[in-house]
Amino acid sequence: MFSRWQRADQFDWLSGYLAARGISGATRALMAFISTSLVLCLLVLLFGSDGPRGAVPVAMTWAAVAGGTAGALLWVWRWPTRAQSVAYGLTCNIAVALACLAHPKPLPALIGCIAFATFGAYMAFFHTTGFVLYNFAVAAAVGLFEAGRLAKAGHPSLAVVDLWLVVEVNIALPLAIGVLVRALAGDLLRADRDPLTGLLNRRAFAHNALGMMLSRRGIDAHLVVLVVDLDNFKGLNDNRGHAAGDYALVQVGQALLAAAEEQAVVARSGGEEFLLAGTAANCNAEQLAKQICNAIAGSTVGVTASVGTACARLDETTPGDPQALLIDLITASDAAMYQAKRLGGNGFYHHELCGQQR
Template identity: 35%
Template sequence: MHGIGLWWRQPDHYDWLTSYLKGRRLLPFMRWLMFVVLLTIAAAIALTLASPAGPQTPAQRIAAYVASAGLAVISVSYLYRWPTRVQSQVFSIAGNACIAAGVLAEADPRTAMIGAVAFVGLAGYVAFFHTAPFLVLTLGTGVATAVVSAVRIAMAGDTAMAAAKLLILCGGILAVPFCGQVMVHWLSVDSLKSSTDTLTGLPNRRGFFRSAQALLRHADYRSRPYFTVAMIDLDGFKKLNDTLGHPAGDMVLVAVADSLRHVSGSNTAIARVGGEEFLFAQLCTLDEARDSTEELRKAIAAVPWGVTASFGLASTVIRAPALKPLELIEWLIARADSAMYAAKRSGGNQIRYAEDVPQ
C-alpha cells in the first residue's frame, strides 16, 4: 500500500519529458505522430457510419459524428503546436470521452470490442506524460468500454467468447501503459542524476540550462522582467586545496552550494558548472538581482575557511518570448564570464557588471 501511495502521488513527467524531446529536436516528430494517430482513430470512427455493423439509430450516429469531429480537432491542435500541461490533460480527458462514445455507438458489440483497442495508444501517451490518477481514469474508461461490449456479446448468447475477448483486450489495455509508466519513471530518475552534481547536489551545466530555459518559458513578459546570469568563481580555491587538502575544499564547495540555495527562490536557477565555478540566474528586476548577488557575495565571504568569490553579472530585459532561449542563455553566460574575470583581475571578492567590461 505504501508503494501504491507513492506511485499515486508522484508528479507527472510532462515538463522534463517535453524539454528532453525538445532538446533532441524530437518534438516536431511527436506532434506529427499524435496528429496521425488521433486523425486515424477519428477517420476509423467516421468510417463506421458507412458500415451495416456501425451506428444505426440517430443517437448512435450523432455520438459517432461528435466523437470523430472531437478527435479530429484535437489532432489538428497537436499539428499546430505542442500543448501545455493543462491543455494536454484536457485533450486526454476529451480523447477518453470521444473514443468511448465512438466505440459504444457501434451496433455490433464484436466490432465495438475491437474498437476498444484504441484506448491502448491514448493510455500509453498518458502513462508517459501525466500522473497516475489520469492513467487510472484512462484505463478505467477503456476497461469499462470493453466490459460494456463484452456484456452485449454475452447477452447475444456467446458468453465464453465475450469473456475470452475481454481478458485479451484488458491484458493489452493494462499491460502496455503500466510498462510505459515504469520505463519513463526510471528514465526521469536517470535524467535527474545526469543533471545533478554529485558532491553539492546542485544541478550541473545541463541541469542549469534546463532550469534557465524553463524560467524563460514561464516568464511574465508583460512586466518586462530582467533575466540576469551571474558567473561565480571562488578566489584562491586551488591554494586552499593545496594547503588544507581536498576534504576541506569539498566542504567549502558544499557550503557555497548551501549559500546559493538560501538565496535562490522560485524565479532562480542555480548550478555548479566546474571545479569552483557556479552559475546563478534570476528573473526579476535589475535591482533585486544586484541585491541578491551582493547578499550571496557576503555569505560566501563569511564561510569559515576564509574563501571569497568573484562575480560577473550579465542582464537583459525580456520584452517578448525568446525565440532561441538556449542561445540567449549562452550569450549571457559568456558576458558574465568576461565580467567575472575582470573582477578576479581586480583582486576578487567583488562584483563586476558586463556593461562595464569591454567585450
C-alpha cells in the same frame, strides 16, 4: 486530485532531452499524426453505414472528433506545457470513451477500447502513475460495459476473451513504457549529477533548462540565467585545504537551491562555478542575485561570489532555436560574471538581451 498526480513527473526533463537530441519536432509530428488518425477514424464511422445512429450517439462522436482535433492542433501549434500535456491526455481519454460508448454494436465498441492504451502509454511516458491508473480505470469501465452488451447479445465467450485482450493491452503497453522510461530516467539522472554537491552537471543543466523553457513558454515572459563563481576559491583551498573547499561548494549549492524558485534549474558547471536558470514575469534578476551574494557572504564557508545575470524574452513570439537562446544567455551571463569580478567581486552584473546592459 489531478494537481497531486502532476507532481514529480518526467515531463520537463524529457522535453529538454528530446529537444537537445533534436527530435522534439519528430515527436510533435508523431503525436499530431496519432490525434489526426483518431479523428479520421471517427469521421469514417460518422459518414459510413456502420457508425453511430441517433442524435445523442452522433453528438457524442462529434464531441470525440472535436477533442481529437484540438489535440492535433495543439501538437501542430507548439510543444505543450505540462498542464496542456495533461489536458491533451485526458481529452483524448474522454474522446475514446465517448466514441466507444456511442457505437451501436458492442463488439466494435469493445475492440475500440484498445485505443485507450495509446494514451495510457503517453501518460506513462510523460507523466505519473496516477494518470495511467485513471486512464486504465476508464478503459476497464467502458470495456466492461461493452462486454456486458456483447454477452447479452448472445456472445458471452467472445465478450470474456475480447475484454481480457482490452485489459491486457491497457496494462502491458503503459506498464512497459513506464518501466522503460523510469529505468532510463534513473540511469540518466544519476549520470547527470555532480557527485560532490548533488546538483546537476553542465550537460544536464542544458537538458533540464530546455525542458523548462518549452514547458513554461506562454506562462512566464522571460528566461533568466545566472552564472555564480566563487571569489578567491583557490586561496580557500590553499589556506584551509581541499576539505574546506569541498564543504564550501556543497554549502553554496544548498544556498542556490534555497534561493531558487521550485521550477528553476540549478547546476554546478565545473570547478567553483554554478549555473541557475529560471523563468519570470520580467527581466529583473537583481533581487535574486543580491540574495545569492548575501547568502554566500554571510555563510560560514569563508568565501564570497560574483554573479552574472542575463535575460531574454520567452514567449510565443520569440523567434529562433530555444537551445541557441539558452547558449546565448549562458555566454552573456558568463561575461557579466567576469565584469562583476572586475568590479571587486561579492556583487553582480546584469546583461539583458532584450534590453540594455547595466
